[in-house]
Amino acid sequence: MSTHSYDAIVVGARCAGAPIAMLLARAGANVLLVDKATFPSDTMSTHLVHPPGVAALRRWGLLERLEQTGCPAVERYSFDFGPVTIAGTPRPIDGAARAYCPRRTVLDALLVAAAVEAGAELREGFTVEEVVADGGRVTGIRGHARHGSSVTEHAPLVVGADGRHSAVVKAVRPGQYDERPSRTAMYYAYWSELPVDGFETGIRGERHRGWAAARTHDGLTVMPFGWPIEEFHANRHDIEGHFLAMMDLAGDLGERVRAATRESRFVGTSELPGYFRTPYGPGWALAGDAGYHKNPITAMGINDAFRDAELVAGAVADALSGTRPLDDGLRDYQRIRDEEVRPIYELTDAFARLDPPPPEMQRLIGAMHGNQEAMDAFVSVQASTLPAPELFSPDNVARIMREAGADG
Ligand SMILES: Cc1cc2nc3c(=O)[nH]c(=O)nc-3n(C[C@H](O)[C@H](O)[C@H](O)COP(=O)(O)OP(=O)(O)OC[C@H]3O[C@@H](n4cnc5c(N)ncnc54)[C@H](O)[C@@H]3O)c2cc1C
Structure with missing residues (x-):
């Protein structure tokens, strides 16, 4: 005692x-x-630590220490939905607009x-x-x-x-x-020689696939990716094959991955x-x-x-x-x-289903594309610097549709 x-x-x-x-x-x-x-x-x-987490590190006097470890900053977020990519810079929160992806x-x-x-x-x-x-x-x-x-x-x-x-x-x-059930089997691994621009994410709802990539320490890029939990048992013996098939859907990022070198094994879980x-x-x-x-x-x-x-x-x-x-x-x-x-x-929970976005969301995403202010707002929700209800309020959605000439 x-x-x-x-x-x-x-x-x-x-x-x-x-x-x-x-x-x-x-x-x-x-x-x-x-x-x-x-x-x-x-x-x-x-x-990935979104800007509010970075702001907390700064409040605690620890951000400089993190930066001194050589962790690259993430300044841009992008979402490749297939037909369109929504990309932008998050709004700042408590003076922080950057993310970091420290090991x-x-x-x-x-x-x-x-x-x-x-x-x-x-x-x-x-x-x-x-x-x-x-x-x-x-x-x-x-x-x-x-x-x-x-x-x-x-x-x-x-x-x-x-x-x-x-x-x-x-x-x-x-x-x-x-409570929500576990919807996804999620894996990740690290690659060298894999250039990415900020936090790149992609989703192919029609194929139920999603991925992301961000640079971390030691010149490495981490890539998480996933598929529906229903495929967990069928796919678990060939993670790499299923991952590479997914990268065939990922356009330019897929090409960059094929030219890069995987430096770790795949790690993952279906218990989420x-x-x-x-x-x-x-x-x-x-x-x-x-x-x-x-x-x-x-x-x-x-x-x-x-x-x-x-x-x-x-x-x-x-x-x-x-x-x-x-x-x-x-x-x-x-x-x-x-x-x-x-x-x-x-x-x-909706993203974790890896389904195609509902039709009204697809129309909104289409209307945002090319409207930099709207795209910045969209990535700010993902970066947790803008509450989702602000972006998706009926007034704001109507404004975005109107500006895109898509309200008729
Ligand atoms: C595949 C995957 C990818 C993820 N990606 C991200 C991401 O990109 N960004 C992000 O923000 N979050 C991500 N997360 C979530 C993130 O990892 C967790 O939310 C975060 O680690 C929670 O921190 P925590 O301190 O609550 O718990 P943990 O990180 O789980 O830490 C708990 C600690 O408790 C200790 N512990 C447990 N039991 C005992 C015991 N009996 N006695 C003593 N010690 C004990 C453990 O050793 C451990 O160190 C991801 C999670 C997974 C599974």
Whole structure:
């Protein structure tokens, strides 16, 4: 049994957990951050960070550090729908209009280092076996270091930032709502000598195929791609063959891929359900994928984890300083999270079907093509710098159609 007394224990030290520990430690809290991984550590994920996530890194004083790692900036987004490509520059949000696509080995290690620098105690290679509770209230964790025996640590709050298969979730069994089935099998790999212009995405709804590409560290380009979950078993023994057949649909990008060199194996999963979970209860809170998950086709996970981190850390810091009761802060966190992500959750689920866009959307896409202001607005929704309801409001859609002479 440990004699330490922590204000909070954070389980999981990646995009959600490390910033929570960092922000709490900066606010003067005594924080224990644990992860079964040791950093730098990769994880199954591509890694586009949209401008709101970049703005968070800047607020936290970490953007310059990321830029110093040699990660190329992504300034342009494009969507190849087949008949037309919608391309543009996202609107800025909080002064950030660029995205970055840092390897998780780099980004997560940078976040962990910032948490430690702020004063959080880090235990890497530490697996949480169970959550400890007393009279229905979570009071700590029990876990072990690699080759170590079990230890118990106590805190008035345990934050589960431990991802989709969260041990904290298994213990506290939060309510789960607005679930969506897994719709896509998604893979990715890295190529050298594959030039791309910003974040290039493509969808061929009639063939149920989707892909994306962005430059990352070390001169590599990461390409995620997917097909419907119904094809998962049939295609899994020849990922490369199916990928190359997909690239036959991808025009110029397909040619660039054939001229490039694949530098990694294909990695992927078909387990990509959508869910919201009640993110707090007596003595516990959830952040990142542990509390809310969606298909990665819109690449929102890191952004979402960063937003959760600020909201959870803000709620805890307020409670510690006596500004606001913890439950009030965490209730606000759930409300803000749910309100903010709902429209993009729906859009993500629609994209994840990899179906042709509905006829009215096809007409709108056709009308946007060539209208740079409208195309910038479209990519801003994908970049998460413009709320989807603003772009798709009846007035705005009517205006775009009118400007294209397509309203008759
Ligand atoms: C194929 C794919 C592609 C993706 N592409 C993108 C993208 O381009 N952009 C984007 O923004 N998002 C993307 N995502 C989503 C993104 O990866 C997640 O949303 C993000 O990693 C969530 O961060 P997190 O900190 O909540 O959880 P995680 O990154 O899952 O981290 C959880 C941590 O908890 C630790 N942990 C778990 N259990 C325990 C335990 N019992 N004891 C101790 N530690 C534990 C794990 O070791 C891990 O380090 C993608 C996901 C997938 C699957």
